[in-house]
Amino acid sequence: MSCTYDVVIIGGGPSGLSAALALGRGRKRVLLCDAGPRRNAAAIHMQNFVTRDGTPPDEFRQIARGQLASYANVTIRDTGVSTVSGERNAFSVQLSVGDEVRARRILLATGMVDEMLPIEGFRELWGRSIFQCPYCHGWEIQDKRWGYLVQPENAAHAAPFSLLASGFTTRRLTVFGDLPRDVRAQLHAADIAIVATPVRRLRSHDGQLAAVELTNGTENPCEALFVHPPQHQVALVQSLGLAVEDGYLKVDPMTRETSRRGIYASGDLTTRMQSAIIAAASGMQAAAAINMELSADLMSAM
Ligand SMILES: Cc1cc2nc3c(=O)[nH]c(=O)nc-3n(C[C@H](O)[C@H](O)[C@H](O)COP(=O)(O)OP(=O)(O)OC[C@H]3O[C@@H](n4cnc5c(N)ncnc54)[C@H](O)[C@@H]3O)c2cc1C
Structure with missing residues (x-):
């Protein structure tokens, strides 16, 4: 085990990037892992995101990564995550590139796969x-x-x-x-x-x-x-056996925690109401809830 992070975010689309920004600003130790292909890979422009209307999706991600570079406590790695095991405060996250890291909380922001x-x-x-x-x-x-x-x-x-x-x-x-x-x-x-x-x-x-x-x-x-073709969850999410409704992960409406303690989810994988700005907003919501919980952990340890 090389490192322990407060949060490992899995998925570097609008949702994961937004969560990384909020957690970074909250001085949490964050690892964001992204496997690459994005949901809107075929799209040339991303529309209907206020201030970013018409921005190519890759440029959107580059701007976000550029801004995250100011936060030394946020690490971004271009790697998939193959498994997540363990429990709240002691998750093990196996990266596709080979190494394993530990995390107190997990945020799934892996999007959906269009069939x-x-x-x-x-x-x-x-x-x-x-x-x-x-x-x-x-x-x-x-x-x-x-x-x-x-x-x-x-x-x-x-x-x-x-x-x-x-x-x-x-x-x-x-x-x-x-x-x-x-x-x-x-x-x-x-x-x-x-x-x-x-x-x-x-x-x-x-x-x-x-x-x-x-x-x-x-x-x-x-x-x-x-x-509206059918969609399915990525293999990692399927392997976790979390509760779903109509194929989308069930989350607490306030905290975005899934059916498993310590694992949160934001973005497309939780809803058919899919757009980049909604995904980004839910990433921020999850980040705020996780940060609140991590702070509560510190209190109870005193
Ligand atoms: C063709 C098309 C065009 C679209 N155009 C627009 C538009 O103009 N405006 C708009 O608002 N919305 C648009 N959308 C919808 C928008 O793309 C999504 O709502 C948005 O990207 C969702 O963000 P997300 O962060 O939840 O997921 P995504 O953007 O899909 O990001 C998920 C990321 O997780 C990564 N990932 C998956 N599994 C793993 C793993 N195991 N380990 C590590 N990383 C993993 C993926 O590689 C991906 O990078 C479009 C969608 C499509 C299909």
């Missing part, structure tokens, strides 16, 4: 013409032809997102999916087009979506497709 749909062209267009969030991408493409590809598990709840997306574009939205009758009626009433025939492939031109091809061979011109 690529088995549709030809999907993976290549993800983050370029295929999006999840109109707040992140809608403004820049408002005059393009938009589609919303509904996943079967979301069909009963397709109306609210369709209506929301419709408000972001100047064109008529097309919804692709086999929808229940009441949802179809709601979309018709809102002048939203519906295509029930399954999608066979996505045709692109110059690296951008051009059309959605159906299994009956017809093509629907479409330049931006909104989709």
Whole structure:
């Protein structure tokens, strides 16, 4: 065992970086480990983060790391974490690069993994013409032809997102999916087009979506497709056996502690309400709760 940290933060996206800043300012000894690939790896710009609207995601991370460099008590390592064992005040954290460190508290900020749909062209267009969030991408493409590809598990709840997306574009939205009758009626009433025939492939031109091809061979011109593919937790989080709800980690709403004492979580892995600024805010919240707890430990040791 080489080092004992007050907190090991696992994940160096907006959430983990924000937590590191708050804990650094609180004079805690922090190690932040980041394995590299970020959730928005395919995205060219990060939008809708006040003061950072339009910043490339890698630049956002570099600015954060640059600011953290002022805090000598915060160490950043570009390494994955493969296992976490032990208990509150005495966790062992195994780094992928080989060494093991100790930590009093753990903060998981590992994001979520988006699953690529088995549709030809999907993976290549993800983050370029295929999006999840109109707040992140809608403004820049408002005059393009938009589609919303509904996943079967979301069909009963397709109306609210369709209506929301419709408000972001100047064109008529097309919804692709086999929808229940009441949802179809709601979309018709809102002048939203519906295509029930399954999608066979996505045709692109110059690296951008051009059309959605159906299994009956017809093509629907479409330049931006909104989709909510399934997501899963990274292997490390799965291995911890923490309580989840709909696949997202359950946390205490005030402290962000998970079902295991001493392990906290912030950012995308705890919610489907996913955006960089929300992830950053929840990282700060977790950091403040952890710092409060560490201070309470000192009191009880007196
Ligand atoms: C294509 C796309 C575009 C988007 N565009 C926007 C946008 O414009 N604006 C916006 O607000 N939001 C956008 N989002 C959402 C935004 O990217 C996320 O909400 C945000 O990145 C979540 O931050 P996070 O810190 O929770 O997780 P992430 O940013 O995903 O960071 C998690 C980090 O943890 C690391 N990690 C995972 N496992 C381990 C491990 N075992 N050990 C060490 N490190 C590990 C990963 O490598 C990653 O770096 C977009 C998402 C996608 C998919």
